[in-house]
Amino acid sequence: MKWAKKWSFAIGIIFLFSSFDQPPKQPVDYVNPFIGATTSVDAAGTYHGLGKTFPGATTPFGMVQVSPNTITGGDNGSGYSDEHRTIEGFALTQMSGVGWYGDMGNFLVMPTTGTLKTAAGKENGVPGCRSVYDKKSEKASAGYYTVQLTDYAVKAELTATTHSGLMRFTFPENKQSRIQIDLARRVGGTSTLQYIKVVDDYTIEGWMKCSPDGGGxxxxxxxxxxxxxxxxxxxxxxKNYGVWSAEIPDGQKRKAENVFSDAYQSLIANATVLKGAKLKQGKHLGFYTEFATKKGEQVLLKTGVSYNNIAGAKKNLDQEIPDWNFTKIQQQAKVKWNNALSKIKVSGGSENEKTIFYTALYHTMIDPRTFEDVDGKYFGGDGKIHQSDGFTKRTVFSGWDVFRSQMPLQTLINPVVVNDMINSLVTLADEKKKNYLERWELLNAYTGCMIGNPAVAVITDAYQKNIRDFDLSRAYQLSVNSVEQFGNGEQGFSAEPASIAHTLEYAYTEWCVATLSKDLGKKDEEKYARRSLSYKNIFDTDKKWFRPKDQNGNWLPWPDRGRLTQDYGCIESNPYQQGWFVPHDIDGMVNLMGGKENVIADLNAFFENAPQNMKWNDYYNHPNEPVHHVPFLYNRIGAPWLTQKRSREICKNAYHNSVEGLVGNEDVGQMSAWYVLAAAGLYPICPGDNRYEITSPLFSRIDLKLDTKYARGKAFTIITQNNSTENVYIQQATLNGKAYHKCYLSHDEISKGGILVLKMGKNPNTNWGLD
Structure with missing residues (x-):
């Protein structure tokens, strides 16, 4: 017995001292890039799919994303889906969490051995250069990815800088090893024209043109x-290299359905191989270099990217990756990510919750990405190269999604990014000679995707939160022009198609312009304030809900399923879901709906009829944006304890530490930003005002690091006492040591710094937060 006690004591001492060898985990250590990395329709139960994120290496808001690609076609925006078991290559650019076919996925690199195959082939066994991969070997962390390609016995490793990618391939012993690059590759279509030149014994350069007639x-x-x-x-x-060129006939259509057809793929598989070619321009090109390798020999490829010219790509590469030190570049990426993620530090909560939280925060810092070179030069909407002046040119503005949570989150922790994005949108409008702001911008394109005027909301919100380093006069005029071109106008409603969705969203952004007008001392406040109430014109007092109208102002026929009917006057939603979107006049909305008690009962039904797994449904549908503010409406109607209950339930049931951990498309940071804000205990229902709703945080402490250029304080801290999975209700609060009875905070209170303490309990305190 004495021996057992001594042995137990010794084991305890060993464990104690060994724990000292393990440094505490940093925010970057919690990132799991595989969360959401699937497009699976079967798992989602709807064609919209799940997260659609990518697992590859990138840096905060970087131009380059070096990532594995498993599929080119269909509604697979990231080019990767976890359930696929073959990889067709590793690309340098990717989109995050988008539907609608996607784009980018350019410069697809594949290490191979044996006979050269110029086509990727297909997942279903159609031969090509793609390879089965060892799922157990696949690992990813912030700034790094690795996998073992089974067919070629090659280990692939990827890392990135802001403008460049570095790939390291460990080959087996083979007399015919190879690195091949598909220059035509593009997610959702094809590059339509390419150029390649061999510069010297180690270097290639060129370009890939991607136009609308190539899909994407x-x-x-x-x-x-x-x-x-x-x-x-x-x-x-x-030494042994060449170019392959597929003979694409003149007049050949090149949209997705054409490119992915067997006939088109046969053209690629039978491409002409031009050994030793040093210069080539064509419609479908690839490049390869062959060499003998010893077992375990490593061959690296580093690539700079630019949207300006080859000289810009070279400058980016020379500055960012001057040597071949893969480990150094990987560590630099990790440090960048840790610094970025440390804008919010959390303690308490479970390890899973921290992983979900920091991965969500990671996903919110992919876009809006850098669109200029290291020297500040960028390709403008007018086809000319410009020099950025006082801002970083950014791109990928998924406006309809990100104005709700993603951009408001950045106003708190990365206000300079918001300022950059506004400058980028305003200057783009002028470069393209457009007299309005684009709602979904991609690489200078006015894509016209989705509805509303989200850029107007972002500008209004930024101004309210002291982010004003942009041309205020021009931004205001473009905002006015936007709501005039896309708005309810003097008619007081928008007719079909999507009458409800358009009318409500336009009413909100008309309120935004009224707010901006007041702040800037313009004369348009009254006009747009009146128009902001146009939502009332499509509320049917007989049906007691919003109802679409035709061009003449007549109600459209009421369907059998009523407000549960998907797409009835709505986009990607039904009237029950879209009808809650009156963030700028909640009191007016509640009065229309019959008062607070009726609204609370209706909201309860809205949540209680949703499935526990939170997947796509006709009630509270967290996979899509129109309802993201709804859990916080309880704060506005006298039941803040229900906001606390609902937000905790959604955090628990809609987000997981798994590939299927996002119940809907990530949508360029929006889905993850919702989680970050809700888990931190704050949420803005109405971007453009200064109010954040207080809800139930997941953690015992949340420290928000503030940017002192835009805020008076250095940090705002939220501390919870007695917090647990059962104690989700706020019992009482103090702000900077004084009793606090409101269920909201102003942006000014946060930006000047301070400490909010929330005492938590198992049962609702129905008296707290009613002031």
């Missing part, structure tokens, strides 16, 4: 039209 974003309907320039260097000399 919206299969061409998104009007994405860009050219990717590259400058790439190999660590092993180019």
């Amino acid at each position: 974003w919206g299969n061409g309907d998104g009007l994405a039209d860009y050219t990717v320039y590259f400058y790439a260097k190999f660590s092993k000399p180019l």
Whole structure:
């Protein structure tokens, strides 16, 4: 017995001292890039699919995303889906969490051995250069990805800088090893024209033109039209190399359905191979370099990217990856991510909750991405190269999604990014000679995707929160022009199609313009304040809900399923879901709906009829944006304890530490930003005002680091006492040591710094938060 006690004591001492060897986990250590990395329709139960994120390496708001690609076609915006078991290559650019076919996925690199195959082939066994991969070997962290390609016995490793990518391939012993690059590859279509030149024994350069007739974003309907320039260097000399060129007939249609057809793929598989070619321009090109390798030999490829020209790509690469030190570049990416993620520090909560939280925060810092080179030069909407002046040119503005949570989150922790995005949108309008702001911008394209005037909301919200380093006069005029071109106007409603969705969203952004007008001392406040009430004109007092109208102002026939009817006057929603969107006049909305008691009862039914797994449904549908503010409406109608209950339930049931951990498309940061805000205990129902709703945080402490250029304080801290999975209700609160009885905070209170303490309990305190 004494021996057992001594042995137990010794084991305890060993464990104690070994724990000292493990440094505490940093925010970056919690990132799991595989969360949401699936497009699976079967798992989602709807064609919209799940998260559609990518697992590859990138840096905060970087131009480059070096990531594995498992599929080119269909509604697979990220080019990757976890359930696929083959990889067709590793690309340098990716989109995050989008539907509508997607785009980018350019410069697809594949390490191979044996006979050269110029087509990727298909997942279903159609032969090509794609390879089965060892799922157990697949690992990813912030700034790093690795996998073992089974067919070729090659280990692939990826890392990134802001404008460049670095790939390291560990080959087996083979007399015919190879790195091949598909220059035509593009998610959702094809690059329509490419150029390649061998510069010296280690270097290639060139470009890939991606135009709407090659599919891509919206299969061409998104009007994405860009050219990717590259400058790439190999660590092993180019001795046995060449170009392949598929003979694409003149007049051949090149949208997604054409490119993915067997006939078109046969053209690629039978491409002409031009050994030793040093210069080539064509409609479907690829490049390869072959070499003998010893077992375990590593061959690296580093590539700079630019949207301006080859010289810009070279400058980006030379500055960011001057040598071949893969580990150094990987560590630099990790440090960048840790610094970025440390804008919010949380403690308490479970390890899973921290992983979900920091991965969500990671996903919110992919876009809006850098669109300028290291020297500040960027390709403008007028087809000319410009020099950014006082801002970083950014792109990928998924406005209809991100104005709700993603951009408001950045106003708190990365206000400079919001300022950059506004400058980018305002200058783009002028460069393209457009007199309005684009709602969904992609690589300078006015894609016209979705509805509303989200850029107007972002500008109004930024101004309210002291983010004003942009041309205020021009931003205001573009906002006015936007709501005049896309608004309810003097008619007081928008007719079909999507009468409800358009009318409500336009009413909100007309309120935004009224708010801006007042702040800037303009004369339009009264006009747009009146128009902001146009939502009332489509409320049917007989049906007691919003109802679409035709061009003449007549009600459209009421369907059998009533307000549960998907797409009845709505986009990607039904009237029950869309009808809650009156964020700028909640009191007016509640009066229309019969008062607070009726609204609370209706909201309860809205949530209680939703499935527990929170997947796509006709009630509270968290996979899509129109309802994201709804859990916080209880704060406005005298039942803040229900906001606390609902937000905790959604955090628990709609977000998981798994590939299927996002119940809907990530939508360029929006889905994850919702989680970050809700888990931190704050949420803005109405971007453009200064109010954040207080809800039930997941953690015992949340520290928000503030940017002192835009805020008076250095940090705002939220502390919870007695917090647990059962104690989800706020019992009482103090703000900077004084009793606090409101269920909301102003942006000013947060920006000057301070400490909010929330005492939590198991049962609702129905008296707290009613002031």
